[in-house]
Amino acid sequence: MDIVIIGGVASGAKAAAKVKRLLPHANVKIYTDDTHVSYSSCGLPYYIQGNFNDYTALLVRSPEEFKASGIDVFLNSKVEKILPEQNDILVLGQDKSELVHYDKLIIATGASPICPKIAGIDDFENIFTVRKIEDGIKIREKMLKSKNAVIIGGGYIGIELLEAFSRNGVYTRLFEKSPQIMPALDLEMSEAVKKRLNSIENKNFELYTDVMISEFLGKDGILTGVKTSDGKEFYCEMAVICAGVKPNIELAHNAGIKIGDTGAIWVNKLMRTSAENIFACGDCAEKTHIVSGKKVWIPLGSTANKEGRCAAMNVAGVYCEFEGVLGSMVTRCLNTTIAMTGLTEKEAQEIGFKPVSVIVNKYDKVAYMPDTGEITLKVVADKITGLLLGAQAVGSIGADKRVNTVTSGLIGHLTVEEFSKNDLTYSPAYSPTIDPLLNAMQILCNKTARSC
């Protein structure tokens, strides 16, 4: 049995390893146009920051290790075409194209950075995107020689890089074209992020929202600055574009495989595409949102891993459903943890819920403890049913804990009333006597006219 996997970063690598364990006699091959396979791209900002100095720490499994377990990895091998009618793919290898047969194919082509059409974008060195190992190496090298940088985009990769640059003493300006950094959050929560970051003493960065970069400036191919949509110019020695990612669907699309409304490859719960014997998983594939039941495209490493495993199981004939995602995420920028799960109020409204919400600002521990931090917590519920819809938390590291506590409530389809009966752990070193989550639920009980 020939099992071919296109792409080998997270879901592809996971799928390969899993399917080989399940079907030891199958021929398992990974084709990727990348120079590396099986690595943690989520770790690139921390490598750039210098949290560790050897980028090979990001490599989960080398081609040699794959080989040792009987999996062939073909690096620098661009797949040019999928030919579903003949169960082949066309691969451009080192020097020539060849047809490779598959019995089962897994598309794990991932996502690529979006490069906005900004004047001068192709004219200068030192304009980067962050996705692959080489990107991280180059950005780090340049950062260590720079005093001024610009980050374009204030999503999570943008703010993770902001932390990296700031901690390395590089004066950084971050420009976000939307009215809020971390556009995935509700506006008030984004404001809470901004307020915390801007409160840092002697900060060596500036945050701009509602500002686009209209032009890259430079000479002799070297970037020297950016021009913004409001006509200002800022000097910089490097710029990183963190303007989001798009799913790599061209191969699938050209092969007539169904693309979903989200723009990513449509798959069912078994990770099957619309084409026979072809599966897709990871950042190139759509997911189902567990709270809304809608198809969404939320590309994250943890999901990619689970989907890779699930695709592999179904390829091997072991039934596996991937239920979907809650959109749970966490990130950090300097003094601020940002975490969310489920639907934002805005999303809930758009989908047709009647959301009610509460925002509480609380200490994360009992106030008399040293290093007590603050958390801004937003919880969203449906007014009609009282069902929990989502939570967002911004603040100290304890923000993360509260959001994960809500994930299980979402999986269990709890109402705010049910959740308000929760018995969370308490100790002065870990939380106030009544946890902020329970404060929030209590208020939501009133807003949904439930007795708690």
Add this chain to the structure above:
Amino acid sequence: MDIVIIGGVASGAKAAAKVKRLLPHANVKIYTDDTHVSYSSCGLPYYIQGNFNDYTALLVRSPEEFKASGIDVFLNSKVEKILPEQNDILVLGQDKSELVHYDKLIIATGASPICPKIAGIDDFENIFTVRKIEDGIKIREKMLKSKNAVIIGGGYIGIELLEAFSRNGVYTRLFEKSPQIMPALDLEMSEAVKKRLNSIENKNFELYTDVMISEFLGKDGILTGVKTSDGKEFYCEMAVICAGVKPNIELAHNAGIKIGDTGAIWVNKLMRTSAENIFACGDCAEKTHIVSGKKVWIPLGSTANKEGRCAAMNVAGVYCEFEGVLGSMVTRCLNTTIAMTGLTEKEAQEIGFKPVSVIVNKYDKVAYMPDTGEITLKVVADKITGLLLGAQAVGSIGADKRVNTVTSGLIGHLTVEEFSKNDLTYSPAYSPTIDPLLNAMQILCNKTARSC
């Protein structure tokens, strides 16, 4: 309307404040034999440690603040008797006894330290228990002048004090009579605690299990050491008895109020005792365990708070059910966070479940991140139904997060299969790609023969 509350630390103080808000015209009185009211006794170990230096930080609300909101607090006022047939209590005030009428009575008498019958226990100074503000002040004073201490009992107060003493350079020996420190945990988890603590470099403490103190040694009323059940003698300048607490039920018992099988005051979900117009809440009252449905006695500050609120609401005629507890708790000793929720495997077995369990040892973040810690996580489920029963975690601060994530699963009565679909937050700085909780659930799915 006369509302009388006996006891004013956590649940009593909460009940008083809440009932006065609901019934502004009621006469609300707190009687306590304590010298303080409304304080965080959970914070005493941190005050002793010196995490803050002013003990008044532990006081939530002073008698004057209560007075200002129309609540009378009678300190140093021992209630000698409850007379349910005439709706009075008998109070021994500063100099004379008096009858005080109530329309509704809330018993919030709390719990007291257990003092084991050890030879010499009454003969020496510098033998302490930890419960009240004065205890904390005295222990701290003595600790600051001591080089050697003994702690008797390895439950959470014992190990919190161990941290306090260790951090203050006091060489400390902790003796636990049972085979494990933190006896509330399953044995393997207790071993994990011990292993972590014993791995601390240049540690200035010794942990003894299966060892009892048989005698306090000293002369002229001054403690100079302890003798253990195995005949050894250890020098020390102070000893703290942390051998657990017992509910203060004498008043209720003498008044003919029903005492439950757990030894604490029986209450229904409305916090009503068996006697008309008499409620009980906090550490003196029984609780219902949400997972087992059984009555338990797990005295904790967060529960006391919620029960006080609930009792107050029912006193005021606002219907409130207190569902019960999960037995969730967290504490810390030096490098080790210890958290648990739900049933241990031992408890589950005793109650009649057919528990299966898994223990995973994992990093709490992606291994390449700095300060990555380790977590030992145990999850318990029922083999027949697949229902989650409980979780225990020992390790870095991330242990706390995993346990709280499980609490919501317990409240929602999730099976391991359902929980295994959870979408937990992921970032290298916060967790491995696949969280240890999900690893554990996956294994439990296999053990309960469920497909996840």
